[in-house]
Amino acid sequence: MRESRDASKEKRGGAARQYFRRRKVCKFCVEKIDSIDYKDAKMLAQFVPERAKVAPRRISGVCAPHQRRLVEAIEKARNIALLPFTAD
Amino acid sequence: MRVYEIMFIVNPNAPEDEIDKINSQTENVVTAGGGKIQKIEKLGRRKLAYPVKKFSEGFYVLFRVDANGDIVREVERRLRVMDPVIKYITVKMDDEIRRIEKARKHRQKRASRIGARQAARAEQAAGQATEATT
Numbered sequence: 001m002r003e004s005r006d007a008s009k010e011k012r013g014g015a016a017r018q019y020f021r022r023r024k025v026c027k028f029c030v031e032k033i034d035s036i037d038y039k040d041a042k043m044l045a046q047f048v049p050e051r052a053k054v055a056p057r058r059i060s061g062v063c064a065p066h067q068r069r070l071v072e073a074i075e076k077a078r079n080i081a082l083l084p085f086t087a088d
Numbered sequence: 089m090r091v092y093e094i095m096f097i098v099n100p101n102a103p104e105d106e107i108d109k110i111n112s113q114t115e116n117v118v119t120a121g122g123g124k125i126q127k128i129e130k131l132g133r134r135k136l137a138y139p140v141k142k143f144s145e146g147f148y149v150l151f152r153v154d155a156n157g158d159i160v161r162e163v164e165r166r167l168r169v170m171d172p173v174i175k176y177i178t179v180k181m182d183d184e185i186r187r188i189e190k191a192r193k194h195r196q197k198r199a200s201r202i203g204a205r206q207a208a209r210a211e212q213a214a215g216q217a218t219e220a221t222t
Contacts, residue, residue, distance in 0.1 A: 034191040035184050039095070039131075039150070080095055080177040081146065084137040 001021035024061025028070075036069045044083060048074060067082045089154050091126070091185060096167055096176035097146035100133055106172060107147060114151060117163050123155035141174045152181070 006054055027046075028036065038044070047055045047062070047070060057067050078084040094114075098107050107130070115125055131148035140146065153159075160178055167176045 069163045076179055081136040081140055081175060082136060
């Protein structure tokens with residue numbers, strides 16, 4: 001349902017937009033990951049670019065429920081030195 | 089009783105048997121308080137994302153336990169006073185487990201529903217086919 005709505009929106013704005021932008025999808029929805037584990041530093045690192053800040057949803061394409069879980073996991077990982085708080 | 093994960097980082101220069109000693113001590117604290125160890129995992133040496141107590145590396149150990157607040161408090165107190173332990177964290181896992189369970193159930197239900205629908209459709213198609221032949 002959600003997809004069809006998004007598609008129609010894209011069609012409306014299609015004339016103004018000159019280049020094709022791939023629609024971003026939530027990695028966790030697509031890969032059916034139920035739990036975002038704070039121990040999986042490699043996976044979480046995808047969502048913390050160089051400045052060590054959490055990537056916003058508009059960049060990463062993560063859906064709102066998963067972004068909430070993701071931030072929780074990242075904060076836990078930071079507490080145990082798996083992820084940095086700041087870039088040095 | 090709740091499920092907790094206790095993760096701590098040991099001084100990377102500590103010998104292996106010292107780590108084992110810490111593990112068995114922690115295990116005793118948990119079992120003595122009426123808790124249960126689900127698993128003990130040595131995650132090994134890792135680079136720390138930021139320096140902790142001047143160390144840039146650490147040996148990670150993960151405990152997954154059934155315990156209550158009193159046990160966790162005691163374990164944390166002991167980890168705090170152990171010199172080789174440079175950092176620890178306790179994470180409550182109940183909500184996470186519940187969420188995984190729920191997602192799995194939901195997916196199963198959906199799969200069976202779709203399966204039933206397909207079966208019905210196949211039956212219908214078969215019925216029409218036989219009708220056409222008669």
